[in-house]
Amino acid sequence: MxxxxxxxxxxxxxxxxxxxxxxxxxxxxxxxxxxxxxxxxxxxxxxxxxxxxxxxxxxxxxxxxxxxxxxxxxxxxxxxxxxxxxxxxxxxxxxxxxxxxxxxxxxxxxxxxxxxxxxxxxxxxxxxxxxxxxxxxxxxxxxxxxxxxxxxxxxxxxxxxxxxxxxxxxxxxxxxxxxxxxxxxxxxxxxxxxxxxxxxxxxxxxxxxxxxxxxxxxxxxxxxxxxxxxxxxxxxxxxxxxxxxxxxxxxxxxxxxxxxxxxxxxxxxxxxxxxxxxHRSGHGQRRGLLQEAAVLLGYLLKRPPQKSLVRRYARALERAGKTRPVIHSRLLMGWPILLTLLDNPGVLRTPEGQELAWRLQVALGIAEASPQGAQVFLGTRWPRSLVATLAALGLTSVKALVWKIAALSCRAFARPLLLGSEAHREA
CATH class of the missing domain: 3.40.50.720 (NAD(P)-binding Rossmann-like Domain)
Structure with a gap:
């Protein structure tokens, strides 16, 4: 015309x-x-x-x-x-x-x-x-x-x-x-x-x-x-x-x-x-993936991830044809540690949880292959004495036990945490 x-x-x-x-x-x-x-x-x-x-x-x-x-x-x-x-x-x-x-x-x-x-x-x-x-x-x-x-x-x-x-x-x-x-x-x-x-x-x-x-x-x-x-x-x-x-x-x-x-x-x-x-792009999907990357990588690294890792995660999902985020909760975006409530078989085996499990694996692979991940997972930042290493292992075990108990007691809130948010409801 x-x-x-x-x-x-x-x-x-x-x-x-x-x-x-x-x-x-x-x-x-x-x-x-x-x-x-x-x-x-x-x-x-x-x-x-x-x-x-x-x-x-x-x-x-x-x-x-x-x-x-x-x-x-x-x-x-x-x-x-x-x-x-x-x-x-x-x-x-x-x-x-x-x-x-x-x-x-x-x-x-x-x-x-x-x-x-x-x-x-x-x-x-x-x-x-x-x-x-x-x-x-x-x-x-x-x-x-x-x-x-x-x-x-x-x-x-x-x-x-x-x-x-x-x-x-x-x-x-x-x-x-x-x-x-x-x-x-x-x-x-x-x-x-x-x-x-x-x-x-x-x-x-x-x-x-x-x-x-x-x-x-x-x-x-x-x-x-x-x-x-x-x-x-x-x-x-x-x-x-x-x-x-x-x-x-x-x-x-x-x-x-x-x-x-x-x-x-x-x-x-x-x-x-x-x-x-x-969003300036008009669709906000990549922004959602970047926010999701910050949550997953922050949860795995126990610290804010580098921007290069966040972008790498978004590119990996886009290449796989997954352009929509599955994490919408503002609580998770503010407190990535709350992913502990979702990181258990009872949640990850559900239809929504299976997609989250796959994305956790993608984030883990990206984190492990990075210098920041090496510092966290392998302890390459500084040498530790035997006593310090044993103390760190003990503290990690206590933290894991505490979060395990918290995850069991708060399991009823896991599904709303995964699904609920204002942005998700608007979609």
């Missing part, structure tokens, strides 16, 4: 263009500045006339929007630009797909939401398709996601808004895949597709996920009444509030919930876990 994409250099547009080109489609970028190869470029500005639809274009995807924080959004200009693009698509017999916003409502509290709703009505009347994404996140730190990530990175606190608003996240790559699926299907037209997590999550939890999985820092939650934000907006004024990002925060506070389940099923889109999507 030949796809004409406005806003192709923006946050979503860049990912959509790359995905479309990788899928074998011809991409024409309608933007103010030239696009990089291999895309064709068509000069286009929202405030200027609509471009002529190139011959053979099957779909026009309208992503361009005025998001400048320095000027008031010219609602009529945006609506007129959308109408011109609709005419352009009609003349070229191309389908029209408009990427709207979850804030779109006739009586939305923001001009942005009202403008999106008005454009939606024109698109639907022309037989086009409207896509309403939830809170877009992941990939480069752009848009509202970039603003929130910057706030979490700079602040030692995570604001918990009261009353708590909810968001329905969708990874930017999942959204790009959904938009491309709409363009590729001929049976979708004249309807609104709502895309995002089926179950909304609290905004505070979304910020905590950014802190934990993106910024990788501990942030203290602190209650923040919405009334205080309204007071700050009143003090700063509309212009300064927009520059500081307060207006975009308020767009989240007033988000109407979406029933996204039907749309997600219709397109066959399965969202990735939030924890994985926060």
């Amino acid at each position: 030949t796809l004409l994409i406005t806003g192709a250099t923006g946050y979503i547009g860049r990912r959509l263009s790359a995905l479309a080109a990788a899928s074998g489609h011809e991409v024409i970028c309608a933007t103010r500045k030239p696009c990089p190869a291999p895309y064709a470029w068509l000069p286009y500005d929202l405030r200027g006339p609509a471009p002529e639809c190139p011959a053979g274009t099957q779909a026009v995807i309208h992503l361009a929007a005025d998001t400048s924080p320095d000027t008031d959004t010219n609602a009529n200009a945006e609506i007129n630009a959308a109408l011109a693009l609709i005419d352009c698509a009609r003349q070229g017999s191309a389908r029209f797909i408009f990427i709207s916003s979850q804030t779109a409502e006739a009586m939305a509290p923001s001009v942005y939401g009202q403008t999106k709703w008005r454009i939606e009505q024109h698109v639907l009347a022309a037989g086009g398709t409207v896509v309403r994404p939830g809170q877009v996140y992941g990939g480069p730190e752009c848009g509202l996601f970039g603003l929130l990530t910057g706030l979490v990175r700079r602040s030692p606190f995570t604001p918990i808004l009261l009353p708590a608003p909810c968001v329905q996240p969708i990874h930017v790559d999942d959204l790009a895949a959904a938009i491309l699926a709409v363009a590729e299907r001929d049976d979708i037209h004249g309807e609104v597709l709502k895309l995002g997590a089926v179950k909304p999550i609290a905004f505070g939890r979304f910020l905590s996920a950014i802190a934990t999985h993106r910024v990788r820092a501990v942030r203290m939650p602190i209650p923040l009444p919405v009334a205080l934000l309204r007071l700050l907006r009143l003090i700063f004024g509309r212009s300064l509030s927009r520059k500081l990002g307060l207006e975009r925060i308020f767009s989240l506070i007033h988000l109407p919930p979406m029933d996204s389940e039907r749309s997600m099923e219709k397109l066959g889109i399965a969202l990735r876990p939030l924890a994985h999507g926060m």
Whole structure:
């Protein structure tokens, strides 16, 4: 297919263009500045006339929007630009797909939401398709996601808004895949597709996920009444509030919930876990393997493993086609010694335990073949006297006995320790 994409250099547009080109489609970028190869470029500005639809274009995807924080959004200009693009698509017999916003409502509290709703009505009347994404996140730190990530990175606190608003996240790559699926299907037209997590999550939890999985820092939650934000907006004024990002925060506070389940099923889109999507790679599987390596090697070596051993473990599993970690427990990640509760035949012979046993053997082989492992297993760090050696052996035997007793008494907690974690439940 030949796809004409406005806003192709923006946050979503860049990912959509790359995905479309990788899928074998011809991409024409309608933007103010030239696009990089291999895309064709068509000069286009929202405030200027609509471009002529190139011959053979099957779909026009309208992503361009005025998001400048320095000027008031010219609602009529945006609506007129959308109408011109609709005419352009009609003349070229191309389908029209408009990427709207979850804030779109006739009586939305923001001009942005009202403008999106008005454009939606024109698109639907022309037989086009409207896509309403939830809170877009992941990939480069752009848009509202970039603003929130910057706030979490700079602040030692995570604001918990009261009353708590909810968001329905969708990874930017999942959204790009959904938009491309709409363009590729001929049976979708004249309807609104709502895309995002089926179950909304609290905004505070979304910020905590950014802190934990993106910024990788501990942030203290602190209650923040919405009334205080309204007071700050009143003090700063509309212009300064927009520059500081307060207006975009308020767009989240007033988000109407979406029933996204039907749309997600219709397109066959399965969202990735939030924890994985926060990772820069977008999937977080290698990160999970690295965390698992640190747990297993730390347990075997009784000390933090060298980074080279951690990477070697991850590469070994990837070569074996095992890209998903089996250890998800935060307790294990913080206390690798708790693996003693799992390192017994009663657990390792279960279906879940057999995979853990195999990975323990891989970690053991890597540890034994390393200088760090030689120091631990062979005692090559320094020579010991006979008395010191006997004392060390006695202490090791006592430790082993204590942990054996602990493992027997805590066996009931072994299975939840292996299976339970927030990241695992989200998957």
